[in-house]
Amino acid sequence: MPAPALVFVGFMGAGKSTAAREAAAVLDARLHDSDRLLEAEFGSTIEAFFDAHGEAAFREREEALVLRLLDAADGDVIALGGGTLASARVREALGRHLVVHVEVDLETAWTRAAGKGRPLARDRAVFEARYAERASTYRSVARATLPPADKKVGRRAARALRDLADAPAGTQLLWATAASGDYPVLVGRRLLGQVPWPLGGRRFVVSDANVGDLYAGLVGEVSGLIEIGAGEEHKTLATAERVWEALVEQGATRADHVVAVGGGVVGDLAGFCASAYQRGVPVIQVPTTVVAQVDSAYGGKTGVDLPTAKNYVGAYHQPSAVVVDVATLATLPPEEHAAGYAEVVKTALIAGGALWEQVASGVPVDDATILGCARTKLAVVREDERDGGRRQVLNLGHTVGHAIETVSGFARYRHGEAVGLGLLAALRLSGQEDLRAHVRDLLEGVGLPVELDPQLDAAEIVAATAKDKKRLGEHTPFVLVHGPGDVRHGAVVAPSDVLAAVAELHG
Ligand SMILES: NC(=O)c1ccc[n+]([C@@H]2O[C@H](COP(=O)([O-])OP(=O)(O)OC[C@H]3O[C@@H](n4cnc5c(N)ncnc54)[C@H](O)[C@@H]3O)[C@@H](O)[C@H]2O)c1
Structure with a gap:
């Protein structure tokens, strides 16, 4: 039985060829690049073939070549052109292989691909539409995801990618990067x-x-x-x-x-x-x-x-x-599941998009939700490992949440329960009343407290927010929600407003 190939896919400009080349070098595996092989076959550039014969003729030749490659592969490393996955036959043939999605954000992809004669990168609107259309296809077939804009990632992740073939079926690999290391x-x-x-x-x-x-x-x-x-x-x-x-x-x-x-x-x-x-x-x-x-x-x-x-x-x-x-x-235990749900809601608010829609619909937390939350957190940490800026959004709900935990001696509430209450306070401070009502229903739906123990003093909790590690000088900065997917850090909030938002938790 031939060994599965590592097949690198991703949008134009993602760096699939580089990642595949790097991985093949580490694994000492044969490397194939479908775009380069097609150019050799055409005796011209892909752009020239595209312009002379059109997209349909190109896709036909591409499909035939890729099917041959996938059929013959035995532990090889293959980089596929960005549009190859539109073919159902190719998607089916990928079944016995291990697909690696090299991510790229839209701006980087456009900067890299535009102005280079690429037929599908001549018009920004067409480019954007293709990007949106293909993103879910890449995710649906990939077993592994490599982060964007990292030329050496294929080298560093190669062994982990190879080992994934021996992991239980369905295992997903997300490659995490941060300033001090990746894993x-x-x-x-x-x-x-x-x-x-x-x-x-x-x-x-x-x-x-x-x-x-x-x-x-x-x-x-x-x-x-x-x-x-x-x-x-x-x-x-x-x-x-x-x-x-x-x-x-x-x-x-x-x-x-x-x-x-x-x-x-x-x-x-x-x-x-x-x-x-x-x-x-x-x-x-x-x-x-x-x-x-x-x-x-x-x-x-x-x-x-x-x-x-x-x-x-x-x-x-x-x-x-x-x-x-x-x-x-x-x-x-169910109450620990519920406590974790507060972090799920927090993460989904930060992510917005599909993850928020899924969580907002109130469905139970499943494997896809966990994977979505992991992707979100890793993307934030990739941008800012040490809390200098963007990472602070992960503190949504935690400023008041941590203060509640501290004032109650870390015993009255689980961490997640306190975060749930903190989220409600943050949404009040954000002036997001409808969203707050929705989040309140979600939290209540899993049995999380949505009102604060009357024995806990609101003023004492507000005083404890002053000990928050994010405090700079006179102010404890707050993370506020402008909408799902639009969470911002560093807001200065009047202490009287914080007191009102916490006191309001007493119901
Ligand atoms: N480092 C970070 O970025 C970060 C982020 C969020 C939270 N935290 C920290 O995480 C802590 C809260 O974590 P937690 O909610 O997981 O609490 P926890 O670790 O106390 O676990 C909750 C309870 O569940 C039990 N348990 C754990 N797994 C189990 C399982 N599979 N089956 C049965 N019982 C199980 C534990 O023994 C414990 O009693 C807080 O200290 C918080 O500050 C850290």
Whole structure:
């Protein structure tokens, strides 16, 4: 049985040929580029053939060549022209191969393709229409997604792409990039124990009292297991110290890595421990809650709480991989599912578009929602790893949410529950009353609190927002919503308005 090929697809100007060439070099695989092969066959440029014979004749020749390539491929690397997937026969033939979507944003694609004689890049309106039309086709056939505007990404992702062929059917790979490093994110079902482990060296699992028994054993060959207490109250420096001591006792070295198996508490704490243990060892995140699978496992923010201030001590430490086994959510208690839903709504508001429409319709969180949230978070972090600007939008609902958690001693509300209340306050401050009513219904629909415990004092919560880590000088900047897909950071809001928005949560 011939091995599947890695087939690179994407819109004009995405850099498919470069990515394919880079990957083929690392994998020592045969490389084919359908556009170059067609030009050799025509004895002219594609533009000249297109102009002389028209699009239909070009597509016919292209389809025939691509079908031959796909049929003969045995572990090869192939770059396909941007429009090839319009052919149903080609899409069918791709079934036995592994399709890699090289993303590109519209502006970059236009800048790269226009003015170069490309027949379909002569008219901006036609170009835009094709871009929109093809985007969903690429996504629907791809098993892997590479981020835009990165010439060397094919080289760095090559091995992970090859290993994807051995992962359980349906596993998706998103290649995450950030200023300080990049890594594969694998999303699928029953990945634990099945997926080729993304990193060499010994594995030291950190998990919590609930999750350890359920999933730590599935990680495979493990050299050490460290269990912490479950819940936010254990996300402390004292717990971190215990983990470091246990790593020393178990003999973990810099050639080894930490595997964080659990929710956001385990992920943040184990990531922090990995960032500092022997001045830094790799960490692989294995998120097992909705919060962690849609948000906290990606982006490299790690840390612990101080008694008076949430997430106050930490480090940026990007994971070396994230393994998202959606099947682990089957054992998650319903109230934890609900808490995660607040982060789903937040992420969908940031994303807008198809993800918002899906979430706004009130359907339960499924694999596609988790993948959509992961894409959204990775895109934000790619732009701004260290919270200098755009990343602050991820704090939507968190300024008030964190203050509620702090004032209630991290015990009254789950993180996601507090974020849900914080979202309602942020939408009030944004003057988005209709959207607020819609979000309130969504949160209430999954059983999340939409009114604040009357015992909690609004003024005290507002005072706690002053401790927010995003505070600059006199102001705590707020993230406000101008509409789904239009979320902006850095708004200055009068303290009296914040007080009114929080007090209003008392109902
Ligand atoms: N680093 C980031 O970017 C980021 C982003 C968002 C949230 N966070 C942090 O995440 C934390 C909240 O995470 P969380 O909501 O996942 O809480 P959590 O880690 O406390 O998990 C919630 C509960 O579910 C249990 N659990 C986890 N997975 C399970 C499973 N599959 N089956 C059964 N039980 C399971 C846990 O033991 C725990 O009792 C907060 O500390 C928050 O600050 C971090």
